[in-house]
Amino acid sequence: MDESTPYSLFADNGMYWIGPPLNDTFTRSSKNWVGEFLDDEVDGRYPPDQGRAHLQQLSNQAKADGRFAYTNYTQSVLTNDMSPSDANAYVNDFTDVVSVDMYWYTVPFCSDAPYRENYLVPVPQSQCRSASSYGKTIQMLRQRDATDGRLQPLWQFVENLNGGPGGQPVTAYITPDQLEGAVMSSLINEARGIVYFNQSLSGPCQAGSILRQSQVDPGFCADPQVAAMKRIDSLVKQLAPVLNSQSYAYSFGPGLQTMLKARDGAVYIFAMTDGASTPGQRTFTLPAGVAGRTVDVVDEGRTIPVSRNGVFVDRFASESSFHVYRVEE
Numbered sequence: 001m002d003e004s005t006p007y008s009l010f011a012d013n014g015m016y017w018i019g020p021p022l023n024d025t026f027t028r029s030s031k032n033w034v035g036e037f038l039d040d041e042v043d044g045r046y047p048p049d050q051g052r053a054h055l056q057q058l059s060n061q062a063k064a065d066g067r068f069a070y071t072n073y074t075q076s077v078l079t080n081d082m083s084p085s086d087a088n089a090y091v092n093d094f095t096d097v098v099s100v101d102m103y104w105y106t107v108p109f110c111s112d113a114p115y116r117e118n119y120l121v122p123v124p125q126s127q128c129r130s131a132s133s134y135g136k137t138i139q140m141l142r143q144r145d146a147t148d149g150r151l152q153p154l155w156q157f158v159e160n161l162n163g164g165p166g167g168q169p170v171t172a173y174i175t176p177d178q179l180e181g182a183v184m185s186s187l188i189n190e191a192r193g194i195v196y197f198n199q200s201l202s203g204p205c206q207a208g209s210i211l212r213q214s215q216v217d218p219g220f221c222a223d224p225q226v227a228a229m230k231r232i233d234s235l236v237k238q239l240a241p242v243l244n245s246q247s248y249a250y251s252f253g254p255g256l257q258t259m260l261k262a263r264d265g266a267v268y269i270f271a272m273t274d275g276a277s278t279p280g281q282r283t284f285t286l287p288a289g290v291a292g293r294t295v296d297v298v299d300e301g302r303t304i305p306v307s308r309n310g311v312f313v314d315r316f317a318s319e320s321s322f323h324v325y326r327v328e329e
Contacts, residue, residue: 007033018070028065036062038071038094041101048086052093059094068096072157072195075102078140080118084147091144099155099195100141103163104133105174105182120144124276129172131181131320132275134158135189135257142190155193156186160210160229161222162200170203176228181272181320183232187243188259188270188322194236196229235299239324242268252284260287262329267292269325272316279316284325286310292328299324 001017007025010017010032017026018035026033038058042051055071062069071094077087078100091098104110110128117123120140123133134156141154160179164171174182183194200206205221207213214226236243241263248260252269255277259270267290273279286292286306295304295312300323306312314323 033067035068035070035097036065038062038069040072041074042071043076043082043087043090044074048083048089052089055090055094069094070097070099070155071095072099072101075100075119075137077144078102078119078137080120088144088147091141092148092150095152097153097155097193098141098145099157099193100137101157101163101197102133102137103157103159103174103197104137105129105178106159106161106163106172108164108168108171111171127275130275131178131185131272131322132257133185134182135185135272135275138186138189138191153192154190155195156183156191157195157197158182158186159197161205161207161225162203163197164202166201168202173200173203173205173222174225175320176224177318177320179225179228180232181318181322183236184270184322185257185272187236188257188272190247190259194233235324239268239298248287250287252286253282256282256284265329267327267329268298269327270322271314271325272322273319275319279318279321281313281315283311283313286312286327290327290329294327296326297323298326 001022003022005022007030015032017033019037038055042055046054059069073090076082077090110125115125120143121136123136127133138154138156145152145154158179159174162170162173186194198210199208200210200222207222210222211226214220214223242261245261245263248262250260252258252271255274257272257274261268269284273282290310293306295306297304304312304314
């Protein structure tokens with residue numbers, strides 16, 4: 001944000017600021033100034049001992065002021081290239097919320113030859129440029145986060161056009177379907193927040209702020225991606241009471257990644273293909289005790305019958321396709 005941005009804009013519009021004070025209108029009593037962004041990608045910019053000392057100082061200040069501490073790391077903390085002690089310390093010792101940025105759809109990494117990955121959860125090259133990789137990011141980050149026995153909310157970065165580096169030929173632009181799928185795969189794997197990378201630094205469609213450019217430039221080249229953000233964000237807002245409830249461990253069948261929730265007398269199933277199998281038809285077996293014999297497909301205006309033995313079938317058109325099902329308990 002511009003340093004002249006007054007705090008009142010946040011308070012008056014029901015929005016919140018996470019970051020340093022922009023100017024002297026931000027005070028300790030500014031309730032919509034809720035968190036501090038400690039620093040970005042410290043793991044990629046400092047030796048581990050210096051990086052930890054730097055973050056400790058910033059974290060102490062944020063918490064002394066009563067705000068939560070958030071930071072973002074590179075994919076290094078998810079790899080076996082970094083020592084477990086260093087990676088675990090980065091993820092666990094300084095923050096109340098943590099994220100990692102890895103833009104699977106649009107960075108050159110997935111096309112590298114030879115391809116080399118050394119992650120906590122394998123990401124084969126054939127599945128690298130897929131929505132499932134964003135879900136795996138959360139799986140790996142949770143592995144690191146769980147090592148101290150204290151779980152914190154994990155946020156996920158998704159590019160809203162292009163996460164590739166500047167000064168190089170563009171690798172790809174994320175498509176609207178891919179953007180929505182990356183968000184949903186993250187949520188299914190228990191992300192508790194989504195952060196959008198809002199710049200495009202290479203190729204014919206560039207902007208310092210994709211959202212702002214779409215507002216002021218009629219026919220802007222990233223308008224379809226911004227429209228996809230609106231769709232998926234609206235769905236997340238609609239389902240927020242469900243998303244913020246307890247998840248249940250349950251397998252609905254092979255070739256799927258799913259999340260199971262229950263709220264207000266209904267079961268909700270968030271579902272995608274698992275990235276390792278071909279998109280297409282999938283068979284779901286409901287948990288014992290779920291009595292509904294019709295599945296409502298949320299936000300799609302259709303229903304699916306459930307057999308007497310609790311089975312229903314649906315189709316996923318692509319690797320980024322997802323469905324949210326609602327079934328009466």
